[in-house]
Amino acid sequence: MSTKAQATIKLKFASEKQVDTILNALIPEAKAPPTQRSTVTLKKDGSSLTLTVEAQDTTALRATLNAYLRWINSALNVIDVVAKE
16 A cells, blocks of 8 residues: 555553553554555553554545544443443
8 A cells, every 4th residue: 555644643541551551453454454445553642542544635634534433432431331330
């Protein structure tokens, strides 16, 4: 894949446990992406998660970033609901 677009986002979470939970939820998607237009690298650093997306074009970059950020948000919502029970 020829990379023409790249973005790196570092997200800080409340705890390492949250990072571990989110990382475990995202790893299968990162290992087997639905398309070859982009690749994702996930890296844990304490209570932070670094998401790096490399894509063939800005459309693929945007779609991949949006998908991962939505999944992270959904996972955080589930963590919040479970914590309240």
